[in-house]
Amino acid sequence: MPSKLEGKVAIAPPRPSRTTPVPVSDLATMADAHLTAPDRNHVPVCGATLRAQHVVPGDLFAALPGARAHGADFVDQAIACGAVAVLTDPVGAAKITHDVPVLIHPDPRSVLGALAAKVYGEPSTKVDVWGVTGTSGKTTTTYMVESVLRAAGRTTGLIGTVETRVGDHRLDSAMTTPEAPDLQALLAVMVERGTSDAVMEVSSHALRLGRVDGIGFAVGAFTNLSRDHLDFHPDMEDYFRAKAGLFDGRARTEVVCTDSEWGLRLVRPDTVTVSTTRDANWTATDRRTTATGTQTFIVHGPVPAPFAVELGLPGDFNVANALLAIGCLHAKGVTVDAIRTGLRTVRVPGRMQRVDEGQDFTAVVDYSHKPAAVALALDAVRAKTAGRVITVLGCGGDRDTAKRPLMGAEAARRSDLLVVTDDNPRGEDPGAIREAMLHGALEVPRAQRGDVVEIGDRAAAIRHAVSAARAGDVVVVAGKGHETGQEIAGVVHPFSDVDTLAAAIRETSR
Template identity: 80%
Template sequence: MVGGHAPCAGSLPRVPAKLEGKVATAPPRPSRVQPVAVSELASTVDAHLTAPDRAHTPVSGVTLRAQHVKAGDLFAALPGARAHGADFVDQAVALGAVAVLTDEVGAAKVRAAVPVLVHPEPREVLGALAARVYGEPATKVAVWGVTGTSGKTTTSYMVESALRAAGRTTGLIGTVETRIAGERLDSALTTPEAPDLHALLAVMAERGVTDVVMEVSSHALRLGRVGGVGFAVAGFTNLSQDHLDFHPSMEDYFQTKALLFDGRARQEVVCVDGEWGRRLVKPETVTVSTTGEADWTASDITVSATGEQRFVVHGPVSFDVELRLPGEFNVANALLATAMLHARGVDAESIRRGLADVQVPGRMQRVDEGQDFTAVVDYSHKPQAVALALDAVRARATGRIITVLGCGGDRDTAKRPLMGEEAARRSDVLIVTDDNPRSEDPAAIRAAMLAGALNVPDGDRGEVLEIGDRRAAIEHAVGLARPGDVVVVAGKGHETGQEVAGVVHPFSDADTLAHAIREVRR
């Protein structure tokens, strides 16, 4: 048994190929848009306008995907890693685009007889243009932004739950789903592209939404997806290694996250349990901590045998909290949500009820089929997140920890051995399996994880197995489980597909785990 355990300088980068190729459903559009003259849009972002004789051309929508163009749209033809958006201008115009935003390279490619807005950094100004076309929707709803490596989704759900408890009509934008006043949409990206985001905010405003809670990824901040959005409040969870396939260093990753705290939010709330968070603190910053001094802290944390937690929140107001989600990191998430909510005038009783009711798909999600062991699905796909999740279940386990874990392909390769190491140190049995291999060789990904796992000294490492087929790995873990054990299936969380060699196959960890348990019980 193993032991318990400042804004970036320079121009924006081109979109990585893996992001360009991501298939996205056409986003909803508002039903009422007051068209804006293309000349007004050009002056809004100081772009050069070709075809001045068409300066009064009205624009009623914006998109950067040619296949999503509607009549009256401005088509954003952006430079990419594999192709230039200007290569698709003819397709966009054929579908009804009436103007184009691009750079000088793109402008030279445009042959269609439409006005072109030429800007040296078109992606950088796309958000401001979309905001203008859709009537500045971020001024009509209160936008709540949450960033950080881990905890964005959970904190967002906590904030949204408390807002609903307070009687607000809410919208939610994030990794798992998008919700508009209770209506669910699938999410293609954690943070939508700027035109889609402003259109979505406009739809929410039309439908009576008062508050929109959204996850803000580092990709979104670096690639201008939240350009033109003013935030009522911004929250920071934590920072640990992730996305180093996109960011050249942890410092660059941090500086990108810090863009959410460059003055675009009226109020800033930061968890200061780590050095990265402490670097964000200004005189007016609201701070939270589970380990030290801050404006908001927690005490008297107790955990039930099934993982539910009780604790006391201390801040400008103090009250008891009941939380279904296990792990000290979820206490930190709840504190952050509490401080954000209080900063915007939400009362303590609504916060308490919201936290008590919150459930987050794929985040420490219990799978209960009447079995005599605990089964959990979690989205942990970073070294620190794996460690925190397994520490959380270890704290209440009476038996062994059996972990099923893989790493995604076409992503940060450096974290693979680290994830294997963290899991091997905290598991009695670790089954290394496939996650989303994408275009990579699954065996090579597993080999990197196994190297990290087997680097742990024998006395500190549980048994390590390799079963490439994820379904078979989950079934094997369930077959090993004895009364009091905990089976943790980590990495994919809420996802309902597994991407292999460019094909997404239907796959749900929670459903597969539940089916395996039923089969074993039978």
């Protein structure tokens, strides 16, 4: 059965088995917040959350203003579950009738991260946190860094779009970067379980909304910037300023890819730079790609001698991601041997992921869901095939509408056959989304594009692409990558591009 709003329902985050209680008065002083009920200023706080349904006894409940409701509307539920204090703004405080200590702050979200860090024992001082931000490449770079750290014998945690993992224990990811209390609790769990390094994706939403406040990063890294999230940010400059928040001094080491002008703007005297296009601290030469998509290149940097890297992920952009990972790892003393081993063995779900059922053409699933990422992915596969490129692509609903024709155009220019289909329509009319994509695709002059067809049903679109493939071709199913559901009209239906593509290949091969 498909589940209503599956993937949007917040999963209760893990918590450490014990914390040292913090008096509510200490939290009020730390946040410079007005504290009501001063006669109970020594009430101990043992945890924090901003979701009433996740409150456990002893929690500070953060009742934040929201777009549709105010968190103070859920104070009754939070207190019934055991909340002992509330953090809110003046509007929220006026709604609270319970006799509990209330911390009143004009912008409670801006202090929540630091308060949660205090409640959970300042975990980022006990585990090295590696943060990666940028438009594309965050997931891949975090997997690269984590793979190398494991090769170096470190005990790791991973936080990101695909999964959250503590050691080998996997948790589902509800969002790229968890809310501040959940994130601090998760880091505290990692500390409790002996984790030495936590590698995480840091989204622009997380930086703008304070989700990573209260974290001291061992490393902050920047991949690139291209059009995305302009439903949240008013323009690219605002989007960049949010990303730049990771480089405001909260990271002890800053590593930046300078292939773009956006990256160059982040460079300061102590910044470690990497680039595939210009002089930098870390560069690559002699790139070669095998028929299977594995590529090798020589890395040049502040080491005694250049060294060769073998990477099982295709594309120039993955060389850039690897250089970024190398710059981060070397800066923290990881050896070249561990770097080479970790990069050779890294696998990233849903990122240029090969699907092999013994067919005579190449099949790839990729998460590319923005114009620049679609172009890079298709350029990468085009570079290593003499056959045709067949692409299946859709656009998500309730997101930046202006990128839809751009994605259609980028895919049409690079495909011999483009199958426009549905992604996650969410609350929008799927046909209207496809129409916008088709408009962009068909605006490309006929001589500069391949055939374009529209098949709304995503499984049928994948089957059509597979049935059209001949020996030596490449089929790319783009947009959803690692995802295991498709959201249509508020219901998430089980759906995997990897499984559907594999099944279509098997069916066609009979």
